Amino acid sequence: MVTVFLYLFGLLAIxxxxxxxxxxxxxxxxxxxxxxFFSLAGIYALLGAQFLSIVQVMVxxxxxxxxxxxxxxxxxxxxxIRLPIGRPFQVxxxxxxxxxxxxxxxxxxxxxxxxxxLGVFPQSRVDQIGSVEALGTLLFTKYLLPFELxxxxxxxxxxxxILLGRKKLPNEG
Amino acid sequence: MIPxxxxxxxxxxxxxxxxxxVLIRRNAIVIFMSIELMLNSVNLTLIVIARQLQxxxxxxxxxxxxxxxxxxxxxxLALIISAFRLRSTVHVDDINLLKG
Numbered sequence: 001m002v003t004v005f006l007y008l009f010g011l012l013a014i015x016x017x018x019x020x021x022x023x024x025x026x027x028x029x030x031x032x033x034x035x036x037f038f039s040l041a042g043i044y045a046l047l048g049a050q051f052l053s054i055v056q057v058m059v060x061x062x063x064x065x066x067x068x069x070x071x072x073x074x075x076x077x078x079x080x081i082r083l084p085i086g087r088p089f090q091v092x093x094x095x096x097x098x099x100x101x102x103x104x105x106x107x108x109x110x111x112x113x114x115x116x117x118l119g120v121f122p123q124s125r126v127d128q129i130g131s132v133e134a135l136g137t138l139l140f141t142k143y144l145l146p147f148e149l150x151x152x153x154x155x156x157x158x159x160x161x162i163l164l165g166r167k168k169l170p171n172e173g
Numbered sequence: 174m175i176p177x178x179x180x181x182x183x184x185x186x187x188x189x190x191x192x193x194x195v196l197i198r199r200n201a202i203v204i205f206m207s208i209e210l211m212l213n214s215v216n217l218t219l220i221v222i223a224r225q226l227q228x229x230x231x232x233x234x235x236x237x238x239x240x241x242x243x244x245x246x247x248x249x250l251a252l253i254i255s256a257f258r259l260r261s262t263v264h265v266d267d268i269n270l271l272k273g
Contacts, residue, residue, distance in 0.1 A: 094196030119228025
């Protein structure tokens with residue numbers, strides 16, 4: 001059952017990603033990406049990362065994509081009048097290199113396996129104490145410094161975005 | 174539960190779809206969305222490997238990647254809006270002020 005849903009969500013993610021890069025209307029591309037994010041959130045939940053699945057929906061589909069759609073509608077972008085993809089030379093080489101990257105990835109995956117020191121959080125323990133509490137204990141003890149730095153980063157992002165996006169007043173340069 | 178290699182293949186396919194999107198599209202916003210897709214494929218890979226290695230460090234990493242991606246999208250879209258105000262277009266072939 002879990003397997004069926006994993007394959008379904010995976011297929012949905014790939015199809016919506018393909019739809020995103022090939023559609024000419026940017027609003028449709030953004031909506032295809034929202035579908036991709038939702039299917040990835042479904043995969044995270046099936047893999048036992050429930051907190052991250054909800055955060056993915058809230059942050060990516062709920063905030064980032066809304067921001068994208070706001071900007072697309074603010075700039076009033078319609079269907080691409082000119083060719084939405086580049087000149088044929090660029091497109092051919094782009095697709096070739098993308099497929100080359102994918103083939104490289106496949107070869108690496110076939111030749112190696114994921115192995116290493118096991119951690120202290122098997123899925124049974126995470127199911128017992130809850131995904132939120134497990135992540136919370138790690139976040140506030142071992143990863144406290146990155147947590148604080150992330151909040152500073154968000155502050156910098158806010159200040160930068162407001163500074164870049166404001167309209168200049170008439171009496172300043 | 175499907176083997177982890179299949180999920181890693183899904184991550185690789187999504188990443189390369191993002192790369193192809195960045196390389197062939199000419200709209201700055203769609204290029205940016207393809208970059209977000211690449212970040213998400215990395216998130217998927219991290220969560221899969223974290224589950225395989227029975228550790229939550231991968232999930233913490235994903236948490237911070239989402240934070241960084243949110244800040245990056247805010248600043249990047251502000252930059253695109255500034256470029257649009259200057260050139261009235263988001264077609265990257267037209268934003269070539271530095272060209273000789």
